[in-house]
Amino acid sequence: MMENKDRDYSNEDITVHWKPGKCIHVTTCYKELIEVFNPRNRPWINMKGAPTKRIIEVVKKCPTAALTYSWNDKSKQEELKEKEKKTKKTEVKIMRDGPIVVMGDFEITGPQGQTYNKMKMSSFCRCGSSDNMPFCDGTHRKVNFSD
Numbered sequence: 001m002m003e004n005k006d007r008d009y010s011n012e013d014i015t016v017h018w019k020p021g022k023c024i025h026v027t028t029c030y031k032e033l034i035e036v037f038n039p040r041n042r043p044w045i046n047m048k049g050a051p052t053k054r055i056i057e058v059v060k061k062c063p064t065a066a067l068t069y070s071w072n073d074k075s076k077q078e079e080l081k082e083k084e085k086k087t088k089k090t091e092v093k094i095m096r097d098g099p100i101v102v103m104g105d106f107e108i109t110g111p112q113g114q115t116y117n118k119m120k121m122s123s124f125c126r127c128g129s130s131d132n133m134p135f136c137d138g139t140h141r142k143v144n145f146s147d
Contacts, residue, residue, distance in 0.1 A: 004020050004021045005020070006018065006019045006020070006021075007020075007043075007045075009045040009047050010072065011047035011052060011055075012072070013052040013071065013072060013073075014052055014055065014056065014069045014070065014071055014072060015069065015070050015072060016045060016047065016055065016059055016067060016068070016069050017067070017068045017069065017070065018045065018066060018067055019065075019066050019067075019068075020066065021066075022064045022065060023064060023066035023067075023138070024063075024064055024066075024098070024099065024123060024136050024137065024138035024140075024141075025138050026062075026063050026064070026095060026098055028058070028061050028062060028063065029058055029059075029061075029062060029067060032058045032061065033049070033050055033054065033055070033058045035049035035050050036049035036050050036054075036055055036058070037058070037067075055069070056069055063093065063095060063098075063099070063101040063103075063121070063123055064101070064121065064122075064123050064136075065120060065121040084120075089104055090103065090104025090105065090106055091103045091104055094126075094147075095123075096147065097140065097145055097146045097147055098126070098136070098140055098145070099123040099124055099125055099126055099140065100123070100124040100126055101121065101122070101123050101124075102121070102122050102123075102124065103120065103121045104120070105120065108122065122135065123135060123136040124136060125137070125139075125140070126140070126145070126147070127139060127140040127143055127145035129142075129143045129145070
């Protein structure tokens, strides 16, 4: 059984944060940049495998925010936070054979009126088999869901 402990991987510029509990194995990271994100290696993230700019590009594509990054330089990190605050656009993507991914500044309200934490990104189940409905838990891969 895989350990669900969050992990950090750093180079001289950034730290990539991995939250395995959020990962639904869409595989964008290693399909885009196997030199850095290789699940066959231990550790599976090699921060020397590509330039920082390219690592950031791929991390930003993670549909569940299981991968995120922060700048090691505090002033650059503050600039990033300010830029994110100004970005109000919400984006919805339908992943091929996978979930609906919502990214932006939004709040989710459940059927009984309960409010989930304010989120930047969330993945919603399309296969109907998630054990964490309405959220995707990666079960679409086990049931061979295709759209």
